[in-house]
Ligand code: HEM
C-alpha cells in the first residue's frame with residue numbers, strides 16, 4: 052500500500068536508461084555528503100572515512116616515531132643526561148603502545164575501509180555508520196593517551212603492561228588506567244571495523260566475484276578481520292580486569308587473594324601474538340597486489356597463497372606461550388609451543404616462494420612500490436630467521452629482554468608491515484588523490500629508509516648478544532656498548548629523515564603530482580576501473596566479474612549490471628560463495644549520531660577512570676545516543 | 692572504459708531475512724566476538740580454579756535458586772522468541788506487536804532476577820579473585836541482557852509507529868536471533884557459577 056505510493060514517482064527512477072552524465076549527477080546527489088561542518092562530521096562515505104583514518108594513523112606514526120627518536124638520542128652515548136628514567140619509561144611505553152594500537156593495526160584497517168569496497172566492486176562499506184563511529188572512538192582514544200602523556204601522566208609500564216607492575220600496588224596514580232582505557236577504546240573501534248569488513252567481503256562482492264576471484268589483498272583483509280575478531284576480545288577482557296583491579300579492588304591478578312599474575316600474560320599474549328599477524332597479513336596482501344601488477348602477470352599460486360593466509364591465521368592462535376618461555380612453564384608445553392612457532396614459518400615461506408616465482412623472469416617494473424616490496428623481502432627474511440631462533444627455548448632464555456629481541460621485532464614489524472605499507476601508499480596514492488607521487492623522491496625515500504633501517508637495527512642484534520637489556524635509559528661506558536649505539540642512533544636519524552621525505556612527497560604530490568588517470572600502473576583489479584579519485588558512488592554501474600583480474604581480461608569494455616535506484620543510496624547484496632545478485636538494499640545516509648555516540652563513549656570511558664560510578668551513568672548516556680542513532684529519521688529508511 | 696550492461700537487477704527485493712541480509716551476518720559477527728569474550732572469561736575462571744587450593748574461596752557456594760530461575764525463564768523465553776521471529780517473517784504486524792510486548796516483559800523480568808542473583812553470591816567482588824570472577828561473569832552477561840532488552844524495548848516502540856513496515860520486520864527477526872545468543876551464552880555460565888563450586 053504505502054509501498055505503492057512511494058514507488059509511483061520519480062523516486063523510483065532506475066539507472067537503466069540514463070545517459071552517463073545524467074546518471075553521474077543523480078548518483079552524486081544521492082551519495083554526496085551534506086555541506087558544512089556537521090555534514091563533514093557525518094560523512095559515511097567509506098572513502099572519506101578511510102582517508103581520514105589513514106591520515107590519522109600516520110599522525111600517530113609520526114608521534115611514536117618522535118618518541119623513538121628521543122630514545123635513540125638518549126641512548127647514543129653512555130650516561131647521557133638528556134632524558135631521565137621516568138620520562139624514558141613513558142617514552143618507550145608511548146612508542147610501543149602507539150605503534151601497535153594506534154598506528155599499525157588502525158592503518159591496516161584504514162586501508163581496508165578505503166580499498167575493500169572498491170576492490171570487491173561495491174558502493175560503500177557494510178555498516179558505514181558503525182565504521183564512522185569506530186573512527187571517532189579511535190581518534191578520541193588516541194587523543195586521550197597523548198594528552199595524558201603531555202600532562203605527565205603517560206603510561207610507563209611498557210606496551211604489554213605486565214602485572215603486578217601495572218597493578219594497583221606498584222603503579223599508583225592514573226598512568227596505568229590511562230593505558231588500560233586506551234586499549235578498550237582502540238579495541239572497540241578495531242572490532243567494529245573488522246565486522247564491517249567481513250560483511251562487506253561476504254555480502255557485497257560484485258556479481259560473479261566467486262570466492263576464487265577475490266583479490267589476494269581482500270583475502271588478507273578478511274583473514275585479518277577474523278583474527279581481530281577472535282584475538283582482540285582477549286586484550287579487552289584483560290584491560291577491563293586490570294582496570295577493575297585498580298579502580299574497584301578486584302583481585303584478578305593479585306596472587307595474595309587467589310588471583311594470578313600470569314593470567315595477565317596468558318590473556319595478553321593470546322591477543323599479542325595474533326596481533327603480529329594482524330599487522331603482517333595485510334602487508335602480504337599489499338605485496339601480492341604490487342607484485343602481480345608490476346610483473347604484469349597474475350600472481351603465481353593463488354590457491355596456496357590463500358591457504359597460507361588462512362593457515363597462518365589459525366596457527367597464530369597456537370603460539371602465544373612463546374612469549375612466556377622465561378616464566379618457567381612445564382617442559383612439554385614449552386616444546387609444543389616451540390614446534391608450533393617454527394611451523395608458522397612454513398606458510399610464510401610458501402608465500403615468499405610464490406612471490407619470487409611470480410617475479411622470476413618477468414622483468415618487473417622497478418617503480419617505488421616495487422622497491423619497497425623488494426626491501427620487504429630482504430628485511431623480512433632476516434627477521435623471520437631471528438624469529439625462528441628465539442622460538443627455541445634455550446636461545447630465548449639467553450636473549451630474553453635484550454636488544455636482540457628489540458632488533459628481531461623491528462625487523463618483522465618494519466620489514467613485514469611498514470615497508471609494504473609505504474609501498475602501498477605509493478601504489479594507491481594516485482587512486483586516492485588522483486595524482487602520482489614523485490618517483491624521484493620515492494627512490495630517495497626508499498634508499499634512505501632501507502639503509503637507515505638496517506643501520507639502526509642490525510647492530511641491536513649484536514648489542515643484545517653483548518647483553519644490553521631493553522628498556523634501560525642509559526648504560527655505563529665500560530660495558531662497551533657505546534659505539535654500536537651511536538651507529539644505531541645515526542641510522543635511526545636517517546630513517547627519520549626518510550619518513551620526512553615521505554611526508555614531503557605526499558604533501559607536494561597531493562597538490563602538484565602528475566595526474567594519474569584511472570589506472571596508472573595497468574593493474575587488473577576493480578578499484579582501477581573507477582576514475583581517480585573515485586566518485587562518491589564508486590561505480591556508476593555495478594561491475595560484473597568473470598575473471599580474477601577483470602581489467603586485464605575484459606579489455607576496454609566492462610560488463611555491468613543495471614536496474615538500481617538513483618534517487619537514494621542502494622547497494623547490491625550478493626550471495627556468500629557465488630556472489631549471485633540477491634537484494635538491492637538501502638544503505639544509510641550520513642548521520643551525526645556516530646560522532647555523538649563516540650563522544651558519549653569517550654566521556655564514559657574517561658570519567659570512569661576517575662569515578663567508577665561513571666561506568667554506570669556513562670553507559671546510560673551511550674545507550675541514549677544509540678537510540679538516537681537507530682531511530683529511523685524518514686519513512687524511506689524502512690522500505691529499503 | 693566502456694560499460695556494457697548485461698544484467699538487469701531491477702526485479703530484486705529490497706530486503707531479506709536471515710543469511711540473506713548483511714545485518715544478520717553483522718549480528719553473527721558480534722556474537723562470535725562476544726562469545727570469544729565469554730569463552731576467555733570462562734577460561735580465566737577455570738584457570739584460577741585450577742590453581743586454587745580449594746574452591747569456592749568463600750564459606751559457601753552461591754545460592755543457586757536465583758540462577759536456576761533465570762535459566763528457566765531464559766529457556767522458556769525461547770518459545771515466544773521463536774514465535775516473534777516467525778511473525779516477523781510473516782510480516783504479521785499485530786502478532787509482532789503482541790509478541791514483542793511479551794518479550795519485553797520477559798526481558799525486564801530477567802533484569803530483575805539478575806539483580807537478585809548478585810545479592811545471593813555470598814561473596815563480594817573485592818573479597819578475593821573468586822568473588823571478582825563471579826561478579827565479572829555475571830556482569831558480562833548482564834551487559835548483554837541489558838543491551839538486548841533495551842533493543843527489544845526500542846523495537847517494540849518502533850513497531851507501534853509509522854515505521855513498522857518493510858525492513859523493520861527483518862530487524863525483528865534479527866533481534867530474536869540475538870536473544871538466542873543471550874540464552875545460549877548463559878547456560879555454561881550457569882553451570883560454572885552455581886554448580887562447579889558444588890562439585
Ligand atoms: C621508526 C623507527 C623506529 C625506531 C627508531 C624504533 C626504536 C625503538 C627502540 C629504541 C625501542 C626500545 C626501547 C627500549 O627497550 O628501551 C623500541 C621499542 C619498541 N618498538 Fe620501536 N622503533 C621504530 C619503529 C617501530 C614500529 C614501526 C613499531 C611497530 C609497528 C615499533 C614497535 C615497538 C615496540 C612494540 C617496542 C617495545 C616497547 C616496550 O618495550 O614496551 N617500533 N623501538
Ligand SMILES: [Cu+2]
Pocket residue numbers: 323324327370371373374
Ligand atoms: Cu609471538
